[in-house]
Amino acid sequence: MRIGLIGTGRIGTFHAAALNRNREVGSLVVTDADPGRAHTLADRIGATVAPGVDEIFTWGVDAVVITTATSAHAELIGRAARAGLPVFCEKPIALDLPGTLAALREVEAAGTVLQMGFQRRFDAGYTTARAWVRDGRLGRLHTVRAMTSDPAPPPAAYLPLSGGLYRDCLVHDFDILRWVTGREVLDVYAAGSDAGPAMFREAGDVDTAAALLTLDDGTLATATATRLNGAGYDVRMELAGERDQVAVGLDDRTPIASTEPAGPPAADKPWPGFLERFAPAYEAELVAFVDVVRGERDNPCDGREALHALRIAEACELSRRERRAVSLGEIPDA
Incomplete structure (x- = not known):
């Protein structure tokens, strides 16, 4: 399985390391608005760096993990849905109800998976x-x-x-x-x-x-x-x-x-x-996401849960x- 990760800040770095340890993840492609930060992470864990977000959606990944600033979440969720890709996103979907509902409508129309990061x-x-x-x-x-x-x-x-x-x-x-x-x-x-x-x-x-x-x-x-x-x-x-x-x-x-x-x-x-x-919980939620992508379990926290x-x-x-x-x-x- 090849996973694209967007955002290599503190939580993105933590998630990338967890995915890298997962035996079902064969390769990881990372990108960040700060290319130097993305390269530092990639060098540490052996990931590939994508020049930008567009490449994440065109380089043949099987799923996407979003750990960017909150302002970018809804747009990226929509892009993943339109590309037919399952996505894991750190909370929230958006900072307001209209943005949240619009992103959920895209996911539901596409019939794709959105798992939210409520690690507790x-x-x-x-x-x-x-x-x-x-x-x-x-x-x-x-x-x-x-x-x-x-x-x-x-x-x-x-x-x-x-x-x-x-x-x-x-x-x-x-x-x-x-x-x-x-x-x-x-x-x-x-x-x-x-x-x-x-x-x-x-x-x-x-x-x-x-x-x-x-x-x-x-x-x-x-x-x-x-x-x-x-x-x-x-x-x-x-x-x-x-x-x-x-x-x-x-x-x-x-x-x-x-x-x-x-x-x-x-x-x-x-x-x-x-x-x-919550280190073990963060690890476990990404194990669950990989299982969801593989069709081995139901989504444990979908976008409607985040809406509630x-x-x-x-x-x-x-x-x-x-x-x-x-x-x-x-x-x-x-």
Whole structure:
């Protein structure tokens, strides 16, 4: 199998190395807006460098992996669909609903595969939590708490391009909330704070956010995020039912300290970032993509799943701006 990879930044480099380790991938063709960066990666892993995106679609690849800047995702998804190629794309499809829906229409019209990069679906902790919810081990689920805390803000130049904290960061929590519980979000009430560095206010974004979500079976969920967690990278989920409760992401590298005299000590080596925390999950999602391309498994996260998560993020942003509860029915899905 020959795969074309577009975008050789941090996550693209990580994905290229994972694909290079896959025995089913015979060759890899990479390209980037920065040719030097593409050549550096290619030299390291033995890949071929394409002069540009056009060559990715004309050099006979069997599938495409998109890890470019978000602004290019929708156009490249459309090109892959028109070329009849299966595509893996890092989230999001686009930063807005019209762009997302337009790309999905192209994929659906072409009848091609679009697998989205929501890597938490391949993390061992979340996978186990999903199984325990589904087999009734927790009893009736009544409360879910999801959180994502970045250790440091992204560069100021990234913020206006990110779509904001709900779309860029919490969208992962919204996706995994649906996936683990098997339920849909009915309505949200969200708030955000821009009391941190001035660059968030200047970008019209917030550095910390919280949302209360009501699921369609009455379960209550909270989702919180911050760009300013100096203790380290902290991603967790707690699920509480009438019989038991469990936590995802709680281990000896979780950057949290207990104030109890007999509590566990603070992490000696807290997680520094998402690549380290989710490295096995990133690897697993690309193994799954190769299997999908080979026709050996169903698509584990198609474009409609990304749309559902984006609609929740859109509802939260609307709720934050207008200071009111927002029904998901207010957010278009077609």
